[in-house]
Amino acid sequence: MAEFIDLVLLAMLALTALRVIFLKDLFAVVMLFGIYSFLSALIFVSLDAVDVAFTEASVGAGISTVLMLGTLALTGRTEKENKRSSVLPLLVVCVTGAALIYGTLDMPPFGHPDNPVHEHVAPRYIEESPKEVGLPNMVTSVLASYRGFDTLGETVVVFSAAIGVLALLGVRRREDKNTPESGLKAHLVLRSVAKSVIPLVILFALYVQFHGDFGPGGGFQAGVIAAAAFILYALVFGLPMAFKVIKPKFLQMMAAAGVLLYASVGLFSMAKGGLFLDYNQLADDPIAGQHYGIIIIELGVGITVFAVMLSIFYAFGSQAERVNKP
């Protein structure tokens, strides 16, 4: 049965991708891309990658779609007719695809427990991490403890992407009385639904943040979900209101503070006489030390991801307001 679900979902994914090629209406393309992300999240669940599915659903279907729609608002929604011939690209794609398919024939069969990929470090993570780190969720143990360096690097990349977007677009707003009302404040239903949904979304984000050690979730997902709540607020009540709730300047400081919090855990463990990000030094009992370390760095990740996602949305939103002024 599981194989059948997998077969059907993958076929649907292929059809969605195929449709994206031929559509000229970019709004439909972006919506199909949202569907594509949801489908791939389902496939990740069926492949046992629950944490990844969680991230893909909130990031791919949520934030990316919003950002792409924001871009479309600034650049127009239809693609112009392409006069170039598509024979050469098609040829390149077919040749590359054939080579890759030929390559897959040498790959070990799907799902076999003796595949080389399961032989190296994975058994150690699966057998030792519940004892060494003391968390049931191995993905969190590997992410935050064994591979804490990687995760620090990735958090820094996310932070630098925010710097890039802010340098390119900026979040300045024109403070004059003639700017039209932004947001959808006139819609009573939207307003009341948003008001009741937003607190629940934030509560859920906090749950995902602090329960990530035991179930699927963690700082990355929680940050994106919390940002989604504020994006909903900004869409319904308008950017000026959102700017009053969380100022763009404050967000920029939050993004940096998250990275600093993460790095300072590493420095603190060095000061205690250990290596960088060696959580065993944080408490007398190594397992308790691991717990403290993971909770704090996940919090740092969550804060940075939240602040970066929301700042990026602010940048696109305020750009749209400036361009679309009457």
Added chain:
Amino acid sequence: MTFILEYYNYWIVVFLMMAGFYIVISANNLVKKIVGLNIFQTSVFMLYISMGKVGGGTAPIVVEGATQYSNPLPHVLILTAIVVGVATTAVGLSLIVRIKRAYGTVEENEFKNEDDAI
């Protein structure tokens, strides 16, 4: 039949990669190119997650009665890659917004002509 089932995941992944690749090299509109790039990216993620799957295993969260877990390492790498991916996508999209402001168009051939005219 088992042969097809054993490689079906990989073949679909290759198909998706090629669909994304085709969009990137043939589309004229920059937003569509970014969508293509994202399709390519997701298919790479799926390749890694497929390799981490253990038949009969369960998600890598300790539960009683589970005998086999899927490989947690690809999950970690891909989870962070997704968030980094959306951050870099945002940089790409903001570059597109700036191109629109500078040239008045996001169709590749149109601003290429304008560049050639200079």
